[in-house]
Amino acid sequence: MTDVAVVGASMTEFGRREAWILELLAEAGTACLENAAVPPDAVDHLYVANMASGEFEGQTGVSNALAQDIGAVPAYTQRVDQTSASGGAGIYAAWQSVASGASELTLLVGGEKMTHRTTGESTDVIASLTHPVEYKHGVTLPSFAGLTARRYLERFDAPRESLARVAVKNHRNGVLNPHAQFQEEIDVETAMESPMVADPLRLYDFCPVTDGAAALLFCPADRAAEYTDDYAVVTGIAGATDTHVVHERPEPTRMSAVADAGRDALGMAGRDPGDVDVAELHDMFTILEFLQMEALGFAPEGEAWRAVQDGRTDRDGELPVNTSGGLKSKGHPLGATGVAQGHEIYRQVTGTAGERTVGADVGLACNVGGFGNCVTATVMEGR
Amino acid sequence: MEAYRYEDGSIGHPGHPVGPDGGDPVGTVDLSDRTAEVVTWTVSHATPPGVREPNALAIVEFDVEGTGVRAVGQLTTADVAVGDEVRPVHCEELRDPSVCLREPESQSWDGYRFEPV
Numbered sequence: 001m002t003d004v005a006v007v008g009a010s011m012t013e014f015g016r017r018e019a020w021i022l023e024l025l026a027e028a029g030t031a032c033l034e035n036a037a038v039p040p041d042a043v044d045h046l047y048v049a050n051m052a053s054g055e056f057e058g059q060t061g062v063s064n065a066l067a068q069d070i071g072a073v074p075a076y077t078q079r080v081d082q083t084s085a086s087g088g089a090g091i092y093a094a095w096q097s098v099a100s101g102a103s104e105l106t107l108l109v110g111g112e113k114m115t116h117r118t119t120g121e122s123t124d125v126i127a128s129l130t131h132p133v134e135y136k137h138g139v140t141l142p143s144f145a146g147l148t149a150r151r152y153l154e155r156f157d158a159p160r161e162s163l164a165r166v167a168v169k170n171h172r173n174g175v176l177n178p179h180a181q182f183q184e185e186i187d188v189e190t191a192m193e194s195p196m197v198a199d200p201l202r203l204y205d206f207c208p209v210t211d212g213a214a215a216l217l218f219c220p221a222d223r224a225a226e227y228t229d230d231y232a233v234v235t236g237i238a239g240a241t242d243t244h245v246v247h248e249r250p251e252p253t254r255m256s257a258v259a260d261a262g263r264d265a266l267g268m269a270g271r272d273p274g275d276v277d278v279a280e281l282h283d284m285f286t287i288l289e290f291l292q293m294e295a296l297g298f299a300p301e302g303e304a305w306r307a308v309q310d311g312r313t314d315r316d317g318e319l320p321v322n323t324s325g326g327l328k329s330k331g332h333p334l335g336a337t338g339v340a341q342g343h344e345i346y347r348q349v350t351g352t353a354g355e356r357t358v359g360a361d362v363g364l365a366c367n368v369g370g371f372g373n374c375v376t377a378t379v380m381e382g383r
Numbered sequence: 384m385e386a387y388r389y390e391d392g393s394i395g396h397p398g399h400p401v402g403p404d405g406g407d408p409v410g411t412v413d414l415s416d417r418t419a420e421v422v423t424w425t426v427s428h429a430t431p432p433g434v435r436e437p438n439a440l441a442i443v444e445f446d447v448e449g450t451g452v453r454a455v456g457q458l459t460t461a462d463v464a465v466g467d468e469v470r471p472v473h474c475e476e477l478r479d480p481s482v483c484l485r486e487p488e489s490q491s492w493d494g495y496r497f498e499p500v
Contacts, residue, residue: 147440
């Protein structure tokens, strides 16, 4: 199996964009190729991570459209959908294409166009991943977050304020990300007094609805130096699933697919959780940052809230989490998110994250679909 | 409100073609005349098209001869606490299927809300 390197990365401005899905994808794809100074016709495989362009915009066939729009025809193309984890699944597909020898140069572009829909409509598109018994009761992803947050706070006697501190930290990080949807600090009081969305969670416990795209360029590690002096190697990657029906899990506050994917990705890299210098976690809701930290072994069960409260996951802490601003501040264009997480880890381990750079050698990204239904974890290391 | 019993003795709601250990379903258990305990609850204020707002929801657990069986569903009231006893109450239409994304004919829309006892 060939070792796989990342030799280029890009992301568009995240937020409310005039551009539609094909324009967003082309913007990120072209910028990524330019970042690595590679002509589009050199691309062997082109993967597009996208959850729901058909449902949001009535535009399907986005991978073939993108191939023509960026000049990559006749590259092999494929759309990768794994709901909110489409981007992480896209990294897995891109890695497989190079590791197997099927492709010498693979471009992955993730994107979503959402803000032209109302929040209710966007919520429904995302909730359409749920089981019929969940969907008919109007169960949404935010309501799963409310149900799980209450359970966590009561089970571990954690203060409500600890969740607000996730939002405060990620907003603070987002200030330094010029592509983030929000580049604005908030304080604990603002978060604690914001409107109730899914009791006990309030507006600032939730990521926004976002348009945007991001891209990564992959090649065999032994050819990476042809493209750039500073590159990252994907040393570990793995994915896993949990039950489709969320309430059937033995304990709502344990994310088994995160635990499985994280353990396998770190195992493949020959690393322990303690070796990770920087992590991008899927904070679609503040509570998810606690649950992923615990499932990945970054904190003991029931203790992640203390790590956040004590500042151990701040940018200058022992394990900086979501230096990009996370989904909370950077935004969450579904199919783009996992790719944008990869973009941040690539920037961190190659020391090219500008003011956000924390001096990391080993980085981990955890991309979550549904409420932990399907997960991909990726470990990247700088070279 | 039908739960499935599987070869390995486990019981789950909703029913699936295979059980948690890959075994076949071997029977059903009617949960509708039993009571359950609230495991956790929320009130959703940002509901999608066709869903009542606010929408009080809970994960509840039935005790079927010593086996815990969980279910998710709407509550008849937001005035609940973890540990409360609730009973299922039938509702003809939990959500208006004519305005949601999912094809109305693809699934049922009736079911049970949970009411504090």
